[in-house]
Amino acid sequence: MSSQYRNKTESIVKKILLLSWLLSFTATCFTHTNTTITILGTGYVGLVTGACLADISPNNTKVICADIDEKKIRHLNNNHIPIYEKDLEEIVTRNISRETLLFTYNIPMAIQQADIVIIAVGTPTNNDGVSDLSYFKSALKTIAQNLTETTKIIVIKSTVPIGTCNKIPAILDRYNVSPKSYKIVFNPEFLREGTAVQDFMNTDRIVIGTKSKKAIECMKMLYQPFIDKQIPFIVTDPTSAEIVKYASNNFLALKLSFINEIANLCDATNGDIATITQAVGLDPRINPHFLQPGPGFGGSCLPKDTLALTTIAKKYKVPLQTIDAAIKANKYQKKLSLKKLKTIMPNIEGKTVAILGLAFKADTDDIRYSPAIPLIKKLVKQKTKIKVYDPAAMENMKHIFPDITYCSTSYDAIKESDALIILTDWQEFKQLDIEKISTLMSEKIIVDMRNILSTKEMNTFLFRYATIGNHQY
Numbered sequence: 001m002s003s004q005y006r007n008k009t010e011s012i013v014k015k016i017l018l019l020s021w022l023l024s025f026t027a028t029c030f031t032h033t034n035t036t037i038t039i040l041g042t043g044y045v046g047l048v049t050g051a052c053l054a055d056i057s058p059n060n061t062k063v064i065c066a067d068i069d070e071k072k073i074r075h076l077n078n079n080h081i082p083i084y085e086k087d088l089e090e091i092v093t094r095n096i097s098r099e100t101l102l103f104t105y106n107i108p109m110a111i112q113q114a115d116i117v118i119i120a121v122g123t124p125t126n127n128d129g130v131s132d133l134s135y136f137k138s139a140l141k142t143i144a145q146n147l148t149e150t151t152k153i154i155v156i157k158s159t160v161p162i163g164t165c166n167k168i169p170a171i172l173d174r175y176n177v178s179p180k181s182y183k184i185v186f187n188p189e190f191l192r193e194g195t196a197v198q199d200f201m202n203t204d205r206i207v208i209g210t211k212s213k214k215a216i217e218c219m220k221m222l223y224q225p226f227i228d229k230q231i232p233f234i235v236t237d238p239t240s241a242e243i244v245k246y247a248s249n250n251f252l253a254l255k256l257s258f259i260n261e262i263a264n265l266c267d268a269t270n271g272d273i274a275t276i277t278q279a280v281g282l283d284p285r286i287n288p289h290f291l292q293p294g295p296g297f298g299g300s301c302l303p304k305d306t307l308a309l310t311t312i313a314k315k316y317k318v319p320l321q322t323i324d325a326a327i328k329a330n331k332y333q334k335k336l337s338l339k340k341l342k343t344i345m346p347n348i349e350g351k352t353v354a355i356l357g358l359a360f361k362a363d364t365d366d367i368r369y370s371p372a373i374p375l376i377k378k379l380v381k382q383k384t385k386i387k388v389y390d391p392a393a394m395e396n397m398k399h400i401f402p403d404i405t406y407c408s409t410s411y412d413a414i415k416e417s418d419a420l421i422i423l424t425d426w427q428e429f430k431q432l433d434i435e436k437i438s439t440l441m442s443e444k445i446i447v448d449m450r451n452i453l454s455t456k457e458m459n460t461f462l463f464r465y466a467t468i469g470n471h472q473y
């Protein structure tokens with residue numbers, strides 16, 4: 001067979017497969033060909049999920065991102081993305097012009113039109129350590145009030161306490177909703193802030209927790225491009241899917257606290273953490289990811305999900321001693337940057353300290369549970385002058401610390417400072433001109449909590465330089 005003929009045949013086969021898939025989907029999932037997906041909540045998860053689903057879906061699919069925050073929706077409709085997330089703006093713009101993505105604060109309309117309603121509202125920690133479900137319950141109430149005759153698939157993306165999905169029918173029942181008008185799915189997300197678009201497009205697994213066959217078919221339709229690429233599509237019950245989400249984030253937290261403690265041990269013994277993580281990470285049972293020591297894990301997920309899981313486990317009288325230890329180790333780690341600074345400069349009162357990195361990690365503007373917050377609080381208490389710089393998170397930090405000095409570049413922050421603390425590994429921090437810094441600082445002291453600078457250069461320019469376990473021989 002000539003290659004031209006073979007290509008033509010392959011292309012026809014592909015078209016037939018696509019057509020049969022579309023027809024089978026229409027037959028088993030919905031009774032019409034145009035699909036509408038509504039996402040409730042336009043935070044990091046909702047916005048990225050909505051934009052990416054619109055991008056991977058055929059032209060006859062419409063994604064509606066809905067939020068009660070009218071101001072946010074107006075911004076989004078004017079192409080202004082309220083969060084810093086790589087590649088997101090491009091995808092949003094492309095799908096607005098494709099007419100596959102739209103934004104609204106008319107939540108009832110968005111729900112009524114939907115075949116699939118995805119709940120992606122925030123579930124922050126409440127005073128008891130578990131998730132505050134008030135936004136989630138309010139979303140469910142609005143869904144209940146706007147269910148129509150055709151069965152809607154309600155997909156939960158928000159992280160919720162174990163057992164929540166099983167309680168949803170009872171919640172919806174309060175609004176006299178027919179059980180035939182909806183099907184429930186728990187579909188955890190595994191997106192990291194800063195790389196969320198990339199994580200969505202290159203997902204390594206899709207997990208579906210449901211008791212409904214129709215819902216499984218609809219989820220297959222939603223994620224068909226990934227199924228085509230042989231990405232594992234795991235179907236289980238809702239409770240197991242809820243636990244998958246907690247287990248994933250808690251395992252990552254364990255890994256981080258573990259490697260942070262090994263790095264601290266390197267500091268005491270002159271071991272070299274970079275070589276150790278390289279060598280240990282080569283074992284495929286361990287792998288090299290999530291092995292970079294740092295100033296303690298932050299963000300809206302790992303601190304919240306470790307606390308939630310231990311709190312839930314206590315309720316069931318199941319000890320989760322490893323996670324308790326990871327949380328404790330993380331509290332210690334967050335104090336370490338100041339401890340290291342004081343080892344070099346015991347009296348910090350009246351000194352000027354520069355901080356590079358305010359978000360909880362690089363490539364995001366999110367400051368939730370950022371190690372910078374407790375550090376700045378302590379420095380303020382100890383009467384130091386604080387100059388800070390972050391490429392994306394300064395506006396957010398101004399709400400918490402309006403009175404510290406916000407600088408427009410790293411060098412502005414470093415200029416005339418007595419010490420510099422690096423908390424995140426933005427690319428631009430890795431490229432700092434050390435010779436220039438040596439001329440700008442009043443005293444040459446650097447605490448590098450991400451091990452991003454070169455020890456050799458630090459020695460050349462006579463810095464007093466502290467790292468976490470970075471002792472290259």
Ligand code: UGA
Binds near residue numbers: 289
């Ligand atoms: C985390 C998970 O990684 C995602 O899979 C999950 O979907 C998400 O929570 C969520 O539940 O929504 P995220 O909070 O965005 O994502 O941030 P990570 O990239 O996981 O980083 C968490 C913390 O660990 C940060 O403070 C980061 O600086 C720190 N970290 C990460 C290290 O110190 N070293 C590493 O090697 C990796």
